[in-house]
Amino acid sequence: MSGSDFLQLRAEQAPAKGLTGWLAGGLRTAIAAGRLAPGARLPATRLLAAELGVSRGVVVQAYQRLVDEGLADARTGSGTVVTRTASIAPRPAADRRRTLHELRLPLSTPDGIDLNLSPGVPDLAAFPRAAWLRAERAVLDRVTAADLGYGDPGGTPRLRAEVVAWLARTRAIRADADDVLVCGGVAQGQALLAQVLKGRGEAAMAAEDPGSRGTRDQLRHWGVRTEPVPIDEHGLLVGPLRATGLDTVLLTPAHQFPTGVVLAPDRRRELLAWAREGNRLILEDDYDAEHRYDRAPVAALQGSAPERVAYLGSISKSLAPGMRLGWLIAPRGMQAELLAAKHASDLGTSALPQLVLAELLTNGDYERHLRTVRARQRARRDALLAGLRAHLPRARVRGVAAGLHLLAELPSGDDVAIAERVRAEGVLVHPLSWHRLRPGPPGLVLGYAAHSPDRLTEAAARIGRVLSPR
Incomplete structure (x- = not known):
């Protein structure tokens, strides 16, 4: 099996940056399209790296993203195996989508969004x-x-x-x-x-x-x-x-x-x-x-x-x-x-x-599950916090000691407009203004539970590009 057979990716199409996201996206698409069915074994990391002209580390990280998202399982002696289909929900009727948006209800697959940082969403892939x-x-x-x-x-x-x-x-x-x-x-x-x-x-x-x-x-x-x-x-x-x-x-x-x-x-x-x-x-x-x-x-x-x-x-x-x-x-x-x-x-x-x-x-399985999830969430919180400090140095970050989200208070600006610009970069966040009854300082509410640390680092970089364009 060659990389082009099921991924439909070409080495010459690889971006200069973001190789892991590029490859992980290709893998998700292949799973959603049925080219990789549940039970299918992914190619050896060295083989796929050679075919695509990328480092083995890129392939390892892309495979780990699928594992973190519950789409694959790393099995000793068997490599990485697809465990379930990446569901792509059918497009709802326009009037239903409009109603959900007006009510601020979550859409299962928001258009153009590949990093949903809505607060309150847990790590669903970790369900025991x-x-x-x-x-x-x-x-x-x-x-x-x-x-x-x-x-x-x-x-x-x-x-x-x-x-x-x-x-x-x-x-x-x-x-x-x-x-x-x-x-x-x-x-x-x-x-x-x-x-x-x-x-x-x-x-x-x-x-x-x-x-x-x-x-x-x-x-x-x-x-x-x-x-x-x-x-x-x-x-x-x-x-x-x-x-x-x-x-x-x-x-x-x-x-x-x-x-x-x-x-x-x-x-x-x-x-x-x-x-x-x-x-x-x-x-x-x-x-x-x-x-x-x-x-x-x-x-x-x-x-x-x-x-x-x-x-x-x-x-x-x-x-x-x-x-x-x-x-x-x-x-x-x-x-x-x-x-x-x-x-x-x-x-x-x-x-x-x-x-x-x-x-x-x-x-005791419920308590054991909570201990496992807390360790994962702490690592994810740390990754997002580090990313925000690197890419949004002027933001004041609050809420770091607990929970599944952070609040990044911004020095100025219209946070609703900022959230829309961030959405255009493929990242969904809540403007703090949504949750206010009276006017107050702007901010972004960022959920981190549903994504791996490297994806959260990427999200922070995208938000930083919106707030601090070069």
Whole structure:
């Protein structure tokens, strides 16, 4: 097999720079087109390097990119083997694409984008397929007919017990299994809370500014307005929160989105005092808490005031958002209303995925997966951070200690226009302005979990070319 047979690349077409990206792109195209089917063995690195007139190191790095992306597997004694097809989604209808863009919803294959640095996207290639399959088999070996019927809309008893034990150990949560409501990710938990609060006459809540635009849009859909409360390097400012006159606040204290700030101890105490003074409610989105790189994460707020905090978490950033599994632990005075809203919404979350996740928590595979992913994410964060320091020396980079994204604050400029120019270079990022309710300094929010270190270095270089053209 020659390089030109399946790659349709020619040595004379090789660019002067970016050889690894050129070759990796050719390999991806060959896989997507079916010229390299699952199970096909890639040529020996020395052979392909000689045919294309590049160094063996270029081929090794290109093969590693496919492995990192889950398209291939490096097997001892067998070389590098294609493991799955690179999916190219069919082009949606124009009106559907326009709707998704207007809602800021992710497209599976954005036009012209080969480096999607949208925040909140985990390393989907790292999904623990083998562990999930083992757990699924174990569950199916002992699942009963009753387990497959209409069960408790709040979740299977086994998952609720495992989740509360896990959160007690890792997040200092104080709750019983019956306090856990299993839901379709944090998004459904927020929707249920919005419906209950709206039913109680609360048509507005306070929220961090900047904060997640997607969350604000969802709350607005359910008829709940968000009032912006500024943050600084220590987190939410409680004085301005008091000034809103509102009784509910939504925040991300463990790793604030998008700045990456951790709520400081003094602010935590002040916030909890605010909640206790007037029978108020804190909605705690425990965003990215499991991805901490410098030390153990701070404990969740819920453990300090279970009667004043509704706690939200999920496996979207640790396993995959497509699993649609999360949990809500609310004050007991709200639980009956939330359970009724959940039952009215969908009768309950799918039972089998709940039981499989419970098995992963029981046998330790979930925790082992998190340890593996943290090491990979730290290397990727370091690569992007180094690239930004090299190519955007005037930017102030924040949020480096945890999570799956960085914030690059820019000295000046229109960050929406800058993001569009970066997109033209094939890199998708979020302008910080998207996540603001009030004007503020410009910036770019950059997710790093989905790409290998060399790809992130390349992304930083492209962004640098936009901001500092030569």
